[in-house]
Amino acid sequence: MHTTITDQLSSATLLNERMLAKLNSRTANIGVIGLGYVGLPLALLFAEEGFPVTGFDIDRNKIDTLASLHSYICRIPETEIALANARGFRAISDFMGISKMDAIVICVPTPLTEYREPDLSYVTDTVKSIAPHLRAGQLVVLESTTYPGTTEEVVVPLLEKGNLANLRVSRNASEDSNIFFVAFSPEREDPGNNTVARSEIPKIVGGVDHHASEIATALYGAIFRRTVPVSSTTVAEMSKLLENIYRCVNIALVNELKLLCLRMGIDIWEVIAAAATKPFGFQPFYPGPGLGGHCIPIDPFYLAWKAKEFDFATRFIELAGEINMAMPYHIVEFIAEALNVRSKALNGSKVMVLGVSYKKDIDDLRESPAITIIEALQRSGAAVVYNDPYFPKIGKGRKYDLQMQCMPLDQIGQYDCVVILTDHSSYDYQMIVDEAQLVIDTRNATSGIVSTKVVRC
Ligand SMILES: NC(=O)c1ccc[n+]([C@@H]2O[C@H](COP(=O)([O-])OP(=O)(O)OC[C@H]3O[C@@H](n4cnc5c(N)ncnc54)[C@H](O)[C@@H]3O)[C@@H](O)[C@H]2O)c1
Structure with a gap:
């Protein structure tokens, strides 16, 4: 032309x-x-x-x-x-x-x-x-x-x-x-x-x-x-989703294996540490109280939605989502069970949640499983407080309205149970175990601390 x-x-x-x-x-x-x-x-x-x-x-x-x-x-x-x-x-x-x-x-x-x-x-x-x-x-x-x-x-x-x-x-x-x-x-x-x-x-x-x-x-x-x-x-759009789906699916896998290990009396954390010594073909992922953040719990479902336009069911994404989304509710069941063993009901118990951000050492509450867990504990009649150095208060979010103030750690012994949801580096876990009546540890933050007061889940 x-x-x-x-x-x-x-x-x-x-x-x-x-x-x-x-x-x-x-x-x-x-x-x-x-x-x-x-x-x-x-x-x-x-x-x-x-x-x-x-x-x-x-x-x-x-x-x-x-x-x-x-x-x-x-x-x-x-x-x-x-x-x-x-x-x-x-x-x-x-x-x-x-x-x-x-x-x-x-x-x-x-x-x-x-x-x-x-x-x-x-x-x-x-x-x-x-x-x-x-x-x-x-x-x-x-x-x-x-x-x-x-x-x-x-x-x-x-x-x-x-x-x-x-x-x-x-x-x-x-x-x-x-x-x-x-x-x-x-x-x-x-x-x-x-x-x-x-x-x-x-x-x-x-x-x-x-x-x-x-x-x-x-x-x-x-x-x-x-x-x-x-x-x-x-290709650029899909590559980002592949990275996040890879994480989402592997976290779901290890979360499911954790539930099985708990039932079988096997320490999943020791299992992962042992498997991670393999110098090839294995990347460790760690279980937790559920997925959080603006990426991993959300992005895979962008692809799942788009796939429907092509008559395609993204089954790995759906299954991983199902497992990960159920994790906060499993944690609440573990808390109720641990209290029950000590002849206490969740209803009426005083529970302190440690760490509410979706992962350690950050100030991001988006999609945090801590919110789902706090709400479920409250629905069961527990009196819930929290501590998180990154959040002096929790107000209203897209899907919640908690209106809670961060409580100090100095009277940790007054709570029936302390639940570690986010393993911030600034916490003194030895002090927490020493002072608390019962510790539910969802992150293996107390590894190395031997105490009958600790329940790892
Ligand atoms: N946060 C992460 O770690 C992370 C990592 C990788 C990818 N991402 C992706 O990056 C994107 C942004 O995430 P983020 O965590 O920074 O979100 P964010 O909520 O922290 O920040 C988004 C900002 O956009 C502003 N905004 C919204 N609508 C606007 C508009 N119409 N005009 C101008 N500003 C507007 C908001 O006020 C806010 O300040 C998301 O798609 C997320 O999935 C986030």
């Missing part, structure tokens, strides 16, 4: 080259939308590498907290916010600023509805807010975990429909000029795990076309030591 000089000057290839030059010189304006557990650290990482970064969020509290140089995520120190601020990082809620961005990264929640179906409303709301401000040559990357097809089937059509300049997504036609670029890149952070620096976690990138792939790879290559370009957005 014949193209004019003007066309060539603003072709996809040229837009691509301009973006690469801006990324290489660290002058590309980076916009991060959704400044939560994923978005805020990402924005700070770009700022640390010298990029001009703007954060966008609809939560005024977060914007105000960041403006006053405070942090709302405990693993992010205020010094890091102050440093980013000094480098020009700003957080705003006005999406007008989107047009000034060269790359826009979306890190908003992807929860399930009450019927356990994907709730993409945060993603679609965000994309609809971006679309009117879109301009030619911009890159939009979705980082929120979701089912394969979301980027191409949901994000791209909304951007194409909602922009005011009749822009289309780039699809390998290098002569097009009225285009923007779209990619998907999954977030792989492991909260609370300080053994791998965030920038050391390889970053998977899949673009809608080769231009988007190249630009998105350059974007992340600037802050991550290794990027892993894949052939499509769907």
Whole structure:
């Protein structure tokens, strides 16, 4: 096809080259939308590498907290916010600023509805807010975990429909000029795990076309030591789900084996430690009171839902979900049984729960099994209190309204039972066992402590 000089000057290839030059010189304006557990650290990482970064969020509290140089995520120190601020990082809620961005990264929640179906409303709301401000040559990357097809089937059509300049997504036609670029890149952070620096976690990138792939790879290559370009957005989307389904299924397996081991009088923790000495073909997973967090209990069901469109039943996901979801209720039964052995009824007993976050040493309560367990204990008539150094109080969440205050540990002996749900490193487990009347340990936190007061389950 014949193209004019003007066309060539603003072709996809040229837009691509301009973006690469801006990324290489660290002058590309980076916009991060959704400044939560994923978005805020990402924005700070770009700022640390010298990029001009703007954060966008609809939560005024977060914007105000960041403006006053405070942090709302405990693993992010205020010094890091102050440093980013000094480098020009700003957080705003006005999406007008989107047009000034060269790359826009979306890190908003992807929860399930009450019927356990994907709730993409945060993603679609965000994309609809971006679309009117879109301009030619911009890159939009979705980082929120979701089912394969979301980027191409949901994000791209909304951007194409909602922009005011009749822009289309780039699809390998290098002569097009009225285009923007779209990619998907999954977030792989492991909260609370300080053994791998965030920038050391390889970053998977899949673009809608080769231009988007190249630009998105350059974007992340600037802050991550290794990027892993894949052939499509769907491969990138599916790879994230595979990682989380792998964890979900293996945790379910070990949870089920724990229930069997308890019945057979075998110590599952010793079994896992022994099996883990095999230098190949075995990765240890550990049982617990149930799954928590915004990822493992949720993401697999995004795929299970999408699979139905293809007349496909994802049986491993359903079975793992069934086993993991039942775990909090098993824990309540174990507590009732342990009290019963001591001639006490759960109804009327005073129970202290230790640790409510969904895993150790983090300040995240989302989908925590502790909530389900506390509610079930209360329904059975127990008087429940809790202690967690990360939560001075528990208020109202999406699915609960507990209104509880963190209780001190100094009178632990007054409770009929202490239940360790989250094995925070800061707890003195020897003291807990010494002082408590009865300890139900769901995490093997008291391993090595020999006492008839401890029941491990
Ligand atoms: N938390 C993790 O460890 C983790 C790890 C890997 C992947 N993920 C995925 O990353 C995504 C984000 O998770 P998160 O834990 O950071 O969530 P989060 O709830 O901590 O943060 C999301 C932020 O997005 C903001 N937001 C919501 N709608 C918005 C809108 N329309 N415009 C602007 N901002 C909006 C919220 O106010 C919030 O600050 C999810 O898809 C999650 O599955 C999370």
